[in-house]
Amino acid sequence: xxxxxxxxxKTNAMPGNENxxxxxxxxxxxxxxxxxxxxxxxIGIAKNRVYTIPYNDICAVVHNCPAQxxxxxxxDIVKTWVITHQEVVDAAxxxxxxxxxxxxxxIIKGESDSNAEQNVKDWLKxxxxxxxxxxxxxxxxxxxxxQVFWNPKIISQNLMETNxxxxxxxxxxxxxxxxxxxxxxxxxxxxIKHEMETGADVCFRVFYNRIKKHTTDIRVEKTKKAExxxxxxxxxxxxxxxxxxxxxxxxxDSINQMEGFSVRFTGPxxxxxxxxxxx
Amino acid sequence: xxPTRNSHATLVDLLDRxxxxxxxxHADLIISLxxxxxxxxxxxxxxxxxxxxxxxGMMQDWDERTRAWESExxxxxxxxxxxxxxxxxxxxxxxxxxxxxxxxxxxxxxxLTDKRLILYHPTFEEVLFEMQLENIKGLTLEREEHANGMxxxxxxxxxEAGTIARLHxxxxxxxxxxLEQRLLSLGLSWQEIPKLSLIDERAPSFLGNGEEVVCQxxxxxxxxxxAPAAPANQTWKAGQLxxxxxxxxxxxxxxxxxxxxxxxxxxxxSTLEEKAQGDTLSKKESLDVIYDSERGRRVASFSGDNLESxxxxxxxxTLRIERAPTGDVETCPICEKESLIxxxxxxxxxxxxxxxxxxxxxxxxxxxQETPSCER
Numbered sequence: 216x217x218x219x220x221x222x223x224x225k226t227n228a229m230p231g232n233e234n235x236x237x238x239x240x241x242x243x244x245x246x247x248x249x250x251x252x253x254x255x256x257x258i259g260i261a262k263n264r265v266y267t268i269p270y271n272d273i274c275a276v277v278h279n280c281p282a283q284x285x286x287x288x289x290x291d292i293v294k295t296w297v298i299t300h301q302e303v304v305d306a307a308x309x310x311x312x313x314x315x316x317x318x319x320x321x322i323i324k325g326e327s328d329s330n331a332e333q334n335v336k337d338w339l340k341x342x343x344x345x346x347x348x349x350x351x352x353x354x355x356x357x358x359x360x361x362q363v364f365w366n367p368k369i370i371s372q373n374l375m376e377t378n379x380x381x382x383x384x385x386x387x388x389x390x391x392x393x394x395x396x397x398x399x400x401x402x403x404x405x406x407i408k409h410e411m412e413t414g415a416d417v418c419f420r421v422f423y424n425r426i427k428k429h430t431t432d433i434r435v436e437k438t439k440k441a442e443x444x445x446x447x448x449x450x451x452x453x454x455x456x457x458x459x460x461x462x463x464x465x466x467x468d469s470i471n472q473m474e475g476f477s478v479r480f481t482g483p484x485x486x487x488x489x490x491x492x493x494x
Numbered sequence: 495x496x497p498t499r500n501s502h503a504t505l506v507d508l509l510d511r512x513x514x515x516x517x518x519x520h521a522d523l524i525i526s527l528x529x530x531x532x533x534x535x536x537x538x539x540x541x542x543x544x545x546x547x548x549x550x551g552m553m554q555d556w557d558e559r560t561r562a563w564e565s566e567x568x569x570x571x572x573x574x575x576x577x578x579x580x581x582x583x584x585x586x587x588x589x590x591x592x593x594x595x596x597x598x599x600x601x602x603x604x605x606l607t608d609k610r611l612i613l614y615h616p617t618f619e620e621v622l623f624e625m626q627l628e629n630i631k632g633l634t635l636e637r638e639e640h641a642n643g644m645x646x647x648x649x650x651x652x653x654e655a656g657t658i659a660r661l662h663x664x665x666x667x668x669x670x671x672x673l674e675q676r677l678l679s680l681g682l683s684w685q686e687i688p689k690l691s692l693i694d695e696r697a698p699s700f701l702g703n704g705e706e707v708v709c710q711x712x713x714x715x716x717x718x719x720x721a722p723a724a725p726a727n728q729t730w731k732a733g734q735l736x737x738x739x740x741x742x743x744x745x746x747x748x749x750x751x752x753x754x755x756x757x758x759x760x761x762x763x764s765t766l767e768e769k770a771q772g773d774t775l776s777k778k779e780s781l782d783v784i785y786d787s788e789r790g791r792r793v794a795s796f797s798g799d800n801l802e803s804x805x806x807x808x809x810x811x812t813l814r815i816e817r818a819p820t821g822d823v824e825t826c827p828i829c830e831k832e833s834l835i836x837x838x839x840x841x842x843x844x845x846x847x848x849x850x851x852x853x854x855x856x857x858x859x860x861x862x863q864e865t866p867s868c869e870r
Binding site: 484 | 495496498499510513
């Protein structure tokens with residue numbers, strides 16, 4: 216996933232200045248399951264006209280741009296770009312049902328405008344089989360994000376009441392003088408920490424298996440720092456058949472109702488996590 | 495449970511997907527920042543807040559921006575303080591500030607212009623110290639042990655008013671060279687101060703004509719405080735004790751003036767006594783100077799470092815002073831001048847240096863010219 220610097224023309228102006236810069240790139244939003252040539256209007260990044268470049272029964276959803284990636288220091292601008300990218304992919308997804316979304320800022324370049332267009336076609340032709348295969352994998356399915364959190368305070372409180380070892384140690388502390396009790400409390404804290412780590416592992420396996428059975432494919436993502444004193448113990452991307460997501464929702468409901476646990480359920484997303492790479 | 499797509503949390507979820515995932519093309523004709531593009535990281539941090547920012551290592555970037563901002567501001571402020579003057583040298587530095595009992599090194603930026611030497615605090619936009627180059631009368635480097643235990647060089651500048659300014663810079667030697675170059679080009683003359691330890695910034699204010707400081711040091715002095723409707727109360731005050739060729743005086747830091755002042759002729763003797771000093775310092779040695787005043791014999795107590803040296807110096811100095819003898823007098827067998835019997839038989843003749851047989855057998859006193867090293 217290295218950055219190919221040899222194609223980045225640093226002398227070029229920012230994208231969007233169509234008058235000054237010769238368009239020698241095609242910004243790719245997604246590959247759609249349709250062989251038609253169609254304009255979607257000026258819904259693209261920086262209000263660019265989005266259209267399709269077809270090959271056989273698939274097409275690339277693109278807009279014309281200079282051969283230079285979109286970059287900005289301004290977060291709001293980048294945020295708008297990213298959301299627009301998603302909106303275009305969504306529009307294509309709604310229209311054609313099956314899409315292979317591309318990652319933000321993927322541009323196919325060419326030495327001239329017609330050359331860039333041809334490069335897109337050539338690439339579609341070259342990768343056709345693999346793209347079709349991926350298309351079949353995700354057809355009729357959507358991606359959902361599932362994140363399970365727990366509240367460490369509630370979980371450790373429960374451990375204090377239920378875990379035999381912790382209960383005993385806690386009772387011992389009550390009988391100890393102040394100085395010694397401090398040492399024991401450290402010991403207790405370590406024990407609780409250890410028990411919670413073990414507990415998180417158990418929860419991960421249990422929840423993972425409960426969720427997995429409702430999915431076609433599943434990806435384990437990195438857990439992230441959560442807000443409001445919660446801890447994320449599970450972060451999954453799930454590829455789910457479009458009419459099976461209520462089953463997953465029910466499963467998540469039962470986890471969400473457990474004391475100390477909460478679930479975030481996002482989607483449906485185009486299958487970003489399940490398209491992988493092609494050459 | 496229904497999935498959701500519209501909230502702040504889902505936006506982060508979406509960004510993860512659009513920026514990090516999606517179909518990745520590995521081909522020569524692709525321009526892509528796919529993977530973890532810089533903008534992606536920046537953007538996410540903007541949405542996620544500080545904690546995440548640190549996690550993504552954003553503090554560095556943040557720090558650089560802050561520095562850049564600071565650097566930009568510094569330029570603006572510098573321009574205002576030295577406007578209309580050419581700046582020859584700019585360096586981080588400090589100057590030794592002493593006011594009353596309070597002394598400190600004040601830090602800032604040193605600017606050497608065609609007219610002045612300035613120490614400026616950019617953040618507070620304050621000129622901490624400045625001098626006109628034409629007022630510089632002398633320069634010297636002194637080595638001192640800094641509070642951090644390192645030996646370092648200070649640049650001491652003797653000014654026209656007789657005061658000394660002490661500066662320390664990132665490169666003190668370079669500062670001195672640059673300053674000398676400036677003075678040369680302005681056609682100003684200056685001198686290397688030979689013995690700086692004998693000069694103090696406040697000394698000239700009370701020294702008389704031809705009066706020189708022989709010895710000085712930080713010293714506590716026991717003063718009698720007369721509070722109304724309360725018994726007299728002895729308290730120790732901080733200050734600086736000076737022995738000049740004429741008198742013994744003590745500069746009272748708090749009031750910024752001489753708080754004790756006697757001529758050498760008044761001094762009868764100096765001894766070291768062990769006594770309680772305040773509530774906590776019990777049985778600490780102090781220097782008691784016995785002197786004659788209009789109201790009779792008095793004792794002044796001092797406490798500080800090198801008391802033994804002070805005692806010796808004081809006694810040697812006062813021995814050389816002409817004093818109207820009080821008590822039984824005898825003539826010296828060599829020079830036939832009058833001296834106290836106790837002095838003549840117990841020590842030596844102050845006039846010719848004859849030593850009576852008894853003290854002669856004891857160890858000879860060291861040469862009078864030697865002055866003990868008293869701490870500044």
